[in-house]
Amino acid sequence: MTARSIRGAVAATLATVLSLTAAACSQPGGSDGSNSGSGAGDSTVVGIAYEPDSLSPLLGYGKDGNSKIFDGLLALDGNMKLRPALATALPEVSDDGLTYTYKLRRGVKFSDGKPFGAKDVVFTYRTILDEKTNNASRTELDAVKSVEATGDDTVVFTLKYPYAPFAQRTVLPIAPEHVAGRQDVNTGAFTTHPIGTGPYVLTKWSKGEKLSFKANPDYWGGAPKVKKFTMAIIKDDDVRATRLRSGELDGAILPPNLAKGFARDSGTRTYAATTYDYRTVTLPTHNKVAGDTAIRRALDVAVDRQAMVDSILNGEGRAAYGPVPTDSEWFAKGTERTHDLDAAKKILDDAGWKPGKDGIRAKDGVRAAFPLWYLTGDKLRQDHALAYASDAKKAGIDITTEAGTWEVIEPRMEQDAVLAGGGSPADPDFDQYTLLKSSLAGDGFNNMAWYDNKAVDQALEAGRRSGDTAERKAAYDTVQRELVKNPGYTFLTHIDHLYVVKDRFGALTTQVEPHDHGLASGPWWNIEDWTPKK
């Protein structure tokens, strides 16, 4: 066993390792190509955290509009106003609010070259409404009684009841009948190889890895300038930030703490998309403590919302006083509540909740205490829950925070408080009806707090039935004022969604975003309009 032979063996081993690595590196189009994401001017790669289950609109994909592969009858612009897409104009609504008539754009083709027509619209809506279709969002089209084609370019929807926000629902994508109608709607090839009329055509979906799109040269709205668009699915926040930094990605969604790392980076810009995405605490009616109006009102003013925005969200968000964010046109001015611990204490004193020896209040032998659940692993919700419990403690209410999965939390929702999230910007009805309507208490995840308020119920009905904007505004103002008198939820914050994108795309815009991180959220909501600098 000589030193020479050891050296030889080590050298041989090292050589093997190195040659393996080197061989791999020197493959044609290898490591040089790894940064090509940022190379070509007309291609873009973005990193997203969530992957859709299916790309079939019939199963719910793109139901809130803006799906890139597909178009809806209508679409939402940057200011969340409805504009025509596959329809030539906004729908004609009958006086009783029961009939919606859409004129369709002519000459539009699906990406397989076949023409789009009224039969595709009828097929799409009828299929979604068919109970054999596994679409979990079918309830959203609950108002539809029938959908008919009258001629090749006119579609008429008849509703069961007047439903003012119905036009907002018709942003959902239209599927081609000649493809999707010929296969199993729930599992057929169309669910992974969609064909639509949109600005981009899906070239490849490697599940768990990425979605690749190429521009649709025949797009009726004009061929997009970004010719190639890739969404890399990277679930881990750190890995996504890393791959953005390594130059492989041109943009990504990031949590506030990681986005901060790019703030001083000259090659990137950070976009904070304002949202309807709220975090709230449900105060279930069935809980003796949380169901007491005095406790609810006290918590509503005892909580320091601005401190949460500053410390938990790094300032990237706003205090929330209801489901409607303060900068929305639907917000009822004057319903803001200031943080006022003394006022909270006074409400509790007046209602007979007296402090005990340990500082926790009690009334008629009931201790002012209840559990608050949050979703395991969701750091943002955990931080909110802890801050809330700490604020409540100062007012003499003992809230114990507990973590669990939805399976653990769901059976307890009737009794225990939950740190919940939600939010849909398209229409105030979408959120508030399911959140507050007493008849929906305990219906799945609807009205988790079992909120029951007659005035709110009436206002919600008025808000969805009236076609008049002023009347609707008055109705939703009523809802928000009632929430001050009897808050069934303590709304805490509306959180901004942060995106970091390479500078070379110029200044971009974002839409107001919902709670869901859809594929089309972020500055790439209008990627078809981007003009990259060379």
Next chain:
Amino acid sequence: MGRMAGRRALLAVPVLAAVTFGVFAVAAASPFDPVKAYAGTAGLTASQENLDQLRVNLGVDQPLVTRWWNWLTSALSGDLGDSSVMRQPVSDVIGERLGWSVLLAASAFAVAVVLGTGLGVLAARRPGGLLDRCVSSAAYTLEAAPAFWLGLLAIWFFALKLDVLPAGGLTDAASDTVTFGQVATHLVLPAAVLGISQLPWFFLYVRQGVADALDEDPVRGARARGLRERTVLLGHALRSGMLPMLTLIGSRVPELITGALLVETVFSWPGIAAATVQAATSVDFPLLAALTVLATAAVVLGNLLSDLLYAIADPRVGFDG
């Protein structure tokens, strides 16, 4: 040899059937609700009626035994059913992903076995020597290091600091076509990480086995007869020192599968492991059952392989029966 393989294959049939039933039973007893999982975020606003309809459509309202029997009979006729979570036939899911997982696992396995054996033999030649001490302590450290952490470390170093290897994916994010060169570069990091996370076991077994063998009479005899060091080491010591490692090869298969799970996630590798987790947490019965059969088959085959290798390496053992 053939008879042993045949008998094991026969034995595998009831094992596989029992395992699939076990999967159905455990999944049915789990608190996860397949309907909620299928509906995803839409389920948070769906009405109870809508959810109930989904339950019927997905067939998860039927009793456990019925569901299992339906799955089993259609699986035997070649229809593996439809995956509810992937929204496509199970056979498609497996077909699209299995190859990439096998490629990753096989490369990692090769790294682990070749490097482990090589380093083990070198270390065993001089127990307590510099190489032995360095590699052994590294191996013990690696045993404790989670593959996930190693993966992030590798990305940080090779992709970020050195910028020589891609940080993830099967191909460049911007590339649509799967070429050999692309896959090869993208395979290096995940395979190396997975392989290196498995390496300590092989290294430690070989090192111990060969060191023990070097002290045994036949080896000392061989040395006394003046045979060349290389012949003694590779022909005698390694041959008997390899025996425990051959058993190890079979028993590492499940570890390799769980390791691949984390590594595939870190590197966005589109393999089957990531689908397994999703299938489990979504109680996607058809997909879960099919994947379990695959994993069980891999373990059974792994054990058979190690027994065969053992018998070939050591004629004293022979094939059972």
